Amino acid sequence: MKLPPLARPRRISLRARLTLTYGGLFFVAGLVLLGATYALFTQQLDRSGTRVLARVTTQQPGAPNGGDRTLVDMNGTSRTLPGAADATEDIERLMRRQHDEYQAAATTSMVTQGSIALLVVGGAAAGFGWLIAGRVLAPLHRVTETARRIARAPAADRVLHERIALRGPHDEVKELADTFDTMVERLDRSFDGQRRFVANASHELRTPLTLGRALVEVAMHRKAASPDLLRLGEDLLQITSRHERLIGGLLLLARSENEITGRAPVDLADVVAHVAARTAPEAAEAGITVTAAPGEAMTSGDALLLERVVENLVENGIRHNSGDGGWVRVTTAARDGRAVLEVANSGPPVPPYEVPGLFEPFRRLDADRVATAKGAGLGLSIVQSIVRAHDGDVTARPRPDGGLAVTVTLPAAPP
DSSP states (O other), X not given: OOOOOOOOOOOOOHHHHHHHHHHHHHHHHHHHHHHHHHHHHHHHHHHHXXXXXXXXXXXXXXXXXXXXXXXXXXXXXXXXESOHHHHHHHHHHHHHHHHHHHHXXXXXXXXXXXXXXXXXXXXXXXXXXXXXXXXXXXXXXXXXXXXXXXXXSSSGGGXXXXXXXXXXXXXXXXXXXXXXXXXXXXXXXXXXXXXXXXXXXXXXXXXXXXXXXXXXXXXXXXXTOOXXXXXXXXXXHHHHHHHHHHHHHHHHHHHHTSOOOSXXXXXXXXXXXXXXXXXXXXXXXXXXXXXXXXXXXXXXXOHHHHHHHHHHHHHHHHHTSOSTTXXXXXXXXXXXXXXXXXXXXXXXXXXXXXXXXXXXXXXXXXXXXXXXXXXXXXXXXXXXXXXXXXXXXXXXXXXXXXXXXXXXXXXXXXX
């Protein structure tokens, strides 16, 4: 039983981490400042001593020891002291108590009000830190968005013309953006040069192949041609035909990787009916039954290229089949606002891990590269390139009974 992949925990964004760092440092600095202020205040209060504003009045001036006395503190509260000896102790005790009360009140006021002020100012600092971090990281978001658009494009080499072109002071972020633009520009030139090379090389190779085919056919049509010469000529024509298909596939592959500029409405049902009729002789010769169930599936694009998609898939189903009794089924339909083409065929079992490699150029399931191979190994590569050029998607899956089922999904034609 295959377990689902574990979901990665969501990480805190860089902007949030910077804000938390700024806010945390501010709060730590505020707490240190508040603690230092409290320590200095307590030290100064203990060092300067206690001064209590109070007065002592004598009620019985002629009595022994001066008689009873009344102590009136700074708040206007009076207290009767029994005698002069006890009065000094009571005064000192009262002074200590007032000292403790003043110190507690000052401490409470400083800690409470200071903490509230620290929270308010710290929250404001965190908010400003969030705004500043957003402005600082905005160029990085542009770099990320450009890279994401290139990575998500159906054919990344067609969007390599995009640039960040960041303006502003020459700092680390601008240097990163300029480096990214330079890298994308080099990739764009490399892909463009590769496409031009394939197209030019294919054109140059077509001329000698055409000349060689003409010479072989002239030699075979001579009256004095021996049976051995005829057999050799047939083998040479087969090899030449295979090379011509290879070169034609390279040309089409180079063309299909370019952006489709001229688009027109195309009904895949008409294309399927036309391709099924044209491939009928090849299917009958191989003992394969081709069944077409075309339903209306309107899309827009290059009709010739879309016809090549259907033709490659049908020919692939005919050539890589189980022989007599095999079948190829082609259907088209409109689903969820998309034009869908499905081509399924019987044949030998296909390992699931081999399916992604079938869309690579010159890849075959049996790794056959000799001259008698059934194709050039470019059929599915051309299909994928054309579909991507039309902003579509192509997938393949092995059938449980053998063979392959290929599904092409294209955008529906705009009304």
